[in-house]
Amino acid sequence: MASLIAKYFGAVEYLPEAVFDFPDGIPGFESHAEFLFLEREASHPIVFMQSVCDPGLCFIAVPTSVADPAYELELAPEHLAILGAAEDAPVEAGRDAISLALVTVAEGADPTANLASPIVLNLATRKGVQAVRSDTRYSLRHPLVREAAQC
Amino acid sequence: MLIMRRRVGEKFSIGPDIEIEVLEISHTRVRIGVSAPPSIPIVREEVARTGRENQAAAASIGTDAFAWVCDRLRIAGGALTRSQTLDASLHDKISKKS
Numbered sequence: 001m002a003s004l005i006a007k008y009f010g011a012v013e014y015l016p017e018a019v020f021d022f023p024d025g026i027p028g029f030e031s032h033a034e035f036l037f038l039e040r041e042a043s044h045p046i047v048f049m050q051s052v053c054d055p056g057l058c059f060i061a062v063p064t065s066v067a068d069p070a071y072e073l074e075l076a077p078e079h080l081a082i083l084g085a086a087e088d089a090p091v092e093a094g095r096d097a098i099s100l101a102l103v104t105v106a107e108g109a110d111p112t113a114n115l116a117s118p119i120v121l122n123l124a125t126r127k128g129v130q131a132v133r134s135d136t137r138y139s140l141r142h143p144l145v146r147e148a149a150q151c
Numbered sequence: 152m153l154i155m156r157r158r159v160g161e162k163f164s165i166g167p168d169i170e171i172e173v174l175e176i177s178h179t180r181v182r183i184g185v186s187a188p189p190s191i192p193i194v195r196e197e198v199a200r201t202g203r204e205n206q207a208a209a210a211s212i213g214t215d216a217f218a219w220v221c222d223r224l225r226i227a228g229g230a231l232t233r234s235q236t237l238d239a240s241l242h243d244k245i246s247k248k249s
Contacts, residue, residue, distance in 0.1 A: 026205055027198050027205055028201070028202030028204075028209075057209060059209060102205065104208040116197070116201070117197075117201040117205075130205075132195070140204050
């Protein structure tokens with residue numbers, strides 16, 4: 001078992017197979033090639049994306065389907081190549097792959113999720129990529145909280 | 152903004168070291184070739200924007216902010232569904248060190 005001090009968890013032990021490999025890192029953090037994805041019941045549905053090489057770097061994320069139940073994942077050939085999926089046998093979200101949206105909190109504003117650049121994990125190959133979309137269908141700052149007044 | 156018309160195979164330069172060539176034009180897309188020194192990063196605009204958003208995401212969530220996000224997400228509970236979660240096999244591989 002390897003172990004690290006995770007930002008929001010303290011000491012965490014993990015098997016090497018738990019680590020997801022991001023061959024190119026993610027934009028802005030190109031040198032971070034390994035992430036652990038942690039969950040805990042109390043903070044469901046948040047998924048913590050903890051950098052293995054830097055305990056101080058931990059993104060928080062939610063499944064894209066939580067941010068937008070109708071979210072449609074689209075992967076470019078270069079993303080499929082990184083994920084280790086064949087182009088003619090694309091990964092299917094929910095079965096082979098998980099897609100997450102990174103959460104940003106701007107001071108005094110509601111949290112937002114980045115649906116324009118989902119984090120996609122291939123559960124079989126343990127590869128991950130931030131699949132930056134080139135279309136403009138989804139927002140980089142999709143509001144996560146609806147107005148309470150609507151209820 | 153400087154605007155110019157170019158045909159396939161024609162180029163233009165930015166400064167002494169950067170050259171840009173129009174390689175192919177189709178109905179909805181244009182292929183562009185960029186020659187520049189390795190020290191100059193060339194990324195698609197959406198990747199640069201994603202990098203800035205990632206930096207903001209990493210910087211925005213301190214331990215305090217995190218608790219706050221948890222609260223806010225719980226308030227929105229009605230809108231949240233559990234249709235996806237990490238695979239169970241992953242949980243066997245990670246444990247909280249006691």
